[in-house]
Amino acid sequence: MSTIIVVNGAYDWRPHLIGHEVVQVHLGRSRWLLDRGKLWVVDARGSYAPDAILWRIGAVDPAPMHRACLEMIRLSGLPCVNPADTLLTGYDRLGMLHALRQAGLPVVDFTVFAGAGALEVLEPDLPAVLKVGNLHGGLGKARALDAASWRELVALPDLSTTGYATAEPFIDYTRDVRCLAVGDDLWAMERRSPGWKANVGTNAHDIVPVPPALATWTRAAMTHLGADVLGLDYLESADGEFTLLESNDIPGVRGWPDSVPRAIARRLTAKLERT
Ligand SMILES: Nc1ncnc2c1ncn2[C@@H]1O[C@H](COP(=O)(O)OP(=O)(O)OP(=O)(O)O)[C@@H](O)[C@H]1O
Numbered sequence: 001m002s003t004i005i006v007v008n009g010a011y012d013w014r015p016h017l018i019g020h021e022v023v024q025v026h027l028g029r030s031r032w033l034l035d036r037g038k039l040w041v042v043d044a045r046g047s048y049a050p051d052a053i054l055w056r057i058g059a060v061d062p063a064p065m066h067r068a069c070l071e072m073i074r075l076s077g078l079p080c081v082n083p084a085d086t087l088l089t090g091y092d093r094l095g096m097l098h099a100l101r102q103a104g105l106p107v108v109d110f111t112v113f114a115g116a117g118a119l120e121v122l123e124p125d126l127p128a129v130l131k132v133g134n135l136h137g138g139l140g141k142a143r144a145l146d147a148a149s150w151r152e153l154v155a156l157p158d159l160s161t162t163g164y165a166t167a168e169p170f171i172d173y174t175r176d177v178r179c180l181a182v183g184d185d186l187w188a189m190e191r192r193s194p195g196w197k198a199n200v201g202t203n204a205h206d207i208v209p210v211p212p213a214l215a216t217w218t219r220a221a222m223t224h225l226g227a228d229v230l231g232l233d234y235l236e237s238a239d240g241e242f243t244l245l246e247s248n249d250i251p252g253v254r255g256w257p258d259s260v261p262r263a264i265a266r267r268l269t270a271k272l273e274r275t
């Protein structure tokens with residue numbers, strides 16, 4: 001029986017991985033070793049030599065250990081969903097945005113600020129959205145409607161400790177659509193909330209037909225990033241134009257049909273069978 005390590009995440013993957021030993025480990029509570037090319041993961045319950053990895057650390061600012069473990073997975077050559085290469089590209093928000101631009105996707109315009117006081121040097125066109133660090137779930141993101149609120153916002157982050165920040169135009173969108181790809185399969189979800197962040201306090205999320213343009217772009221991103229699974233967040237404006245905000249390489253599965261986690265698990269087991 002092969003051993004599949006699920007790293008973090010709250011979802012129970014066992015029903016989709018019948019016939020495999022599924023061990024869930026948490027990065028903060030485990031130790032990782034790569035010895036003569038073989039990967040070992042040790043926690044309070046025992047030590048495991050995984051045959052495959054399901055990497056589910058999403059929605060957190062990546063810690064240095066994340067990168068180390070991803071590099072160890074890459075060195076070990078073990079099958080991993082997403083591949084460690086893809087996860088390392090997505091590790092940093094600017095790197096991820098660069099890759100999406102290279103793939104020809106309609107990435108939102110953004111200004112980047114680094115260094116203490118950088119935000120005070122230049123005021124972007126307003127209204128703008130300020131995004132600090134590499135956080136998810138709406139964290140580290142605030143909107144400035146006018147110059148006075150921009151001046152308030154720039155006083156909050158200390159870029160000498162948080163790293164860079166970006167500012168992008170606020171898009172007065174009519175639809176917030178996440179397009180999710182697993183292999184060749186695609187789904188789309190429209191999210192709504194009372195506020196401007198559709199992913200915060202979401203009170204409606206509907207599976208909708210995948211808009212053809214999003215299908216093309218999302219597939220291009222999958223190919224460019226060599227990904228098994230991606231969630232791309234798009235905004236549609238009143239004139240029907242789509243803008244891409246970001247790509248999530250560890251997209252959540254809650255709220256999506258059961259076929260989504262099943263497809264993710266199948267992707268991993270197919271890779272395992274090929275090794
Ligand atoms: N420039 C913008 N204009 C208008 N709305 C925006 C803009 N940027 C973000 N939003 C809103 O805020 C939500 C969250 O933004 P974004 O996807 O960039 O960050 P996130 O919190 O990291 O998301 P996730 O939880 O998907 O990782 C978007 O889905 C969108 O509804």
Ligand SMILES: [Mg+2]
Nearest residue numbers: 199233245246
């Ligand atoms: Mg998002």
